[in-house]
């Protein structure tokens with residue numbers, strides 16, 4: 003399988019310095035991504051799951067490479083492999099070069115809460131046109147024409163082009179944002195919670211759109227969602243995050259059928275099943291404060307099966323069988 | 336897809352127009368009530384002052400006519416209060432403010448009309464320049480908020496903002512009278528106007544430079560600058576602007592299409608509101624530079640106790656200000672697509 | 678009735694503000710100096726600042742006449758001190774009247790809402806649209822010969838209350854939405870009590886900002902009116918000093934010290950009250966949000 007992105011030992015988080023924090027938070031650090039390694043392959047839909055605040059958004063911002071304060075990268079490397087066979091080191095390029103050469107051509111990003119990401123004073127077609135003018139050197143007329151063809155291809159009604167963002171429904175706006183991300187046929191699309199602000203019908207439409215476009219463009223899509231249901235429907239592989247670390251990676255079916263990590267097991271157990279009336283029991287306790295994470299395994303305070311080793315030493319992610327990684331002392335003897 | 340329907344456009348126009356007349360009407364009523372609340376012997380006082388200063392110019396007959404006018408304006412005809420009020424309203428809406436005192440018996444309204452082009456010329460040009468440069472500077476300062484020149488501009492703005500126009504005018508006069516005596520310090524023209532030619536126009540512009548500068552400087556570096564800088568900082572933290580950067584759009588493009596375009600919307604309101612204040616400020620600028628506009632006329636009228644002319648100036652500028660706000664209101668939906676003539 | 682703890686909290690806030698906020702400190706110090714000049718120093722004037730030819734005319738600044746003398750034969754330094762005092766008095770009167778009317782109307786409008794609110798806001802909008810300065814010109818032209826310092830302060834208030842009223846009203850409206858007011862209401866307190874105990878402490882801070890801004894506005898308006906010849910021309914105010922200096926063409930005759938003195942003082946007053954005002958609002962934003 004051909005890789006499209008490799009992240010090696012990524013470490014980063016939020017540095018709450020004087021500019022961004024009140025006096026009590028002076029100089030604290032939120033350890034939101036703690037030593038994450040990851041490999042993504044061409045032509046797949048990859049999921050990142052985990053409960054709120056575990057660092058999913060932070061991780062994909064770091065993969066994308068555009069860090070705004072107070073988010074800082076402490077260590078680690080991210081490589082992107084383009085379909086032309088080039089290797090791009092995202093972590094070592096300057097912001098300006100990333101903007102000029104990498105973003106949108108090779109990798110694009112759909113932020114969480116993307117309801118307000120379109121310019122309220124610009125028509126939808128101008129959002130497409132400005133990207134085409136910038137990255138494909140088209141003239142205004144060419145860009146409008148191309149935008150029309152493209153929007154139709156993506157299955158959107160043609161009159162969204164003349165609309166202003168506020169005239170579109172939430173679901174339609176999200177589909178416009180997704181189309182915008184796919185516009186330049188990038189190798190990799192990072193989508194942060196693309197469905198979480200939508201109702202069930204629109205969720206379905208957005209997921210279908212993502213899957214269909216992936217099938218026709220043969221690119222790689224990363225879908226971040228706290229909703230395991232979304233992953234079950236659309237992803238082929240999934241990574242489970244807990245408190246800033248990836249604790250398990252594997253084929254989605256295998257994760258659902260045979261979760262290995264105690265946290266994953268709890269997640270899967272809590273899922274509602276068809277024909278099962280019994281109340282599902284969730285995990286007790288809270289995820290740790292990332293300003294002050296516990297030593298050893300970060301899941302230990304909530305883990306039903308921890309042993310003496312778990313308190314002192316942090317487990318590492320190991321491949322227990324081909325393509326299946328787990329970070330837990332139960333599996334690394 | 337929602338689009339502006341004809342009906343909502345009409346509705347918008349109708350409500351705006353009603354509001355327009357309602358504000359003018361209430362402004363006039365306000366003036367009436369205030370003037371009426373003045374001490375009762377005000378009219379005799381005015382007339383007495385008049386006969387004292389320019390005795391002999393008026394014949395008794397026209398003095399009597401004037402007295403009648405004044406009694407009507409002050410609502411003291413002895414009829415019912417409602418009638419008094421209606422008489423006043425009729426006078427205002429027919430622009431009949433009685434004869435001026437300072438160039439008796441020319442109607443006060445006519446006197447004001449003659450001066451109006453000067454004032455409107457000065458104000459429209461300097462307000463436009465103020466608004467445009469202030470917004471550009473403010474946006475740039477907001478965008479490059481950490482640069483040194485931004486800090487310098489900010490300190491200048493903070494010291495200029497609270498200083499009224501006319502004090503600024505005096506400072507400029509001080510500077511240009513002693514340090515760099517290049518501009519004419521007073522008057523509107525210094526050639527004899529025979530026909531409208533280039534020389535005359537240039538002369539007029541030359542004379543209005545200093546008054547204009549005294550209006551532009553505190554505005555462009557003061558309120559206009561500060562408000563657009565604050566707005567820019569807000570827009571920069573909006574999702575859509577940040578996402579534009581995320582998409583790799585170059586800074587200049589983001590500045591123009593995202594930041595400037597979005598601060599324009601609230602800045603139009605600021606422009607409308609500033610028109611109200613600038614009118615009074617410009618009156619004093621005119622007095623200080625002896626610029627032959629409405630302000631200088633009002634100055635002479637105030638000096639001579641010419642209440643008719645002052646009234647005409649007040650009502651006319653009230654109408655001018657509300658009209659400006661009304662027009663901007665109508666233009667607003669063109670600037671902000673979110674407001675579709677609601 | 679302001680209780681002791683309330684006064685204490687004002688004192689604490691003031692000390693904190695003075696220590697932590699440079700703008701406030703600078704503005705406050707300047708104002709303090711001006712107040713001392715205007716109220717404490719000015720009574721010691723060796724010559725009258727209101728009679729003509731009390732001292733030789735048109736003398737440039739010298740050790741004897743610190744800021745020179747005017748063409749009217751007055752010592753500019755002492756006239757300036759007296760003018761600062763009178764101008765500040767006028768401004769304080771306006772601020773006392775207008776900001777409290779504004780507070781009262783804003784509170785009523787914000788709390789009661791409904792038709793009363795609509796009416797009050799329509800009236801204050803009218804005042805905002807009507808060129809206030811011209812309105813004052815008309816009014817003062819009519820009663821020019823009776824005008825006194827307190828009367829002038831009161832007349833300027835006619836056009837100064839709408840801004841504070843609007844500000845207080847929007848403050849009340851936003852506070853009404855906050856949870857603590859709801860909790861207080863749910864706990865069975867009467868509306869007026871909810872107001873007094875929950876909203877007032879927050880509004881009072883902004884009231885102070887409005888008070889400062891009204892002072893600023895009043896001083897500016899008085900000097901503007903004076904340039905028009907519509908102030909108390911026989912007395913000493915900063916505006917009146919400007920009026921006479923302009924009328925005697927001080928600038929063109931090279932008597933620059935006469936006109937520079939009130940201009941510089943006015944600019945200092947504007948800047949320092951403005952600094953106090955923004956220092957206060959920065960502080961309020963931080964403690965209330």
Ligand SMILES: Nc1ncnc2c1ncn2[C@@H]1O[C@H](COP(=O)(O)OP(=O)(O)OP(=O)(O)O)[C@@H](O)[C@H]1O
Pocket residue numbers: 016032034052053054055056057058059060061072114228292
């Ligand atoms: N701008 C910020 N400043 C400080 N801390 C932040 C910031 N953004 C996120 N965090 C913290 O970093 C941690 C990870 O946040 P992140 O947004 O990546 O979580 P997430 O998994 O995406 O959660 P969600 O499902 O709620 O989106 C959280 O503890 C969060 O409180």
Ligand code: SF4
Pocket residue numbers: 263264265299300301302305306307308309312317329330331332
């Ligand atoms: S390492 Fe220990 S504490 Fe952590 S999940 Fe595994 S068993 Fe539980």
Ligand SMILES: [Mg+2]
Pocket residue numbers: 058059060114194
């Ligand atoms: Mg997130």
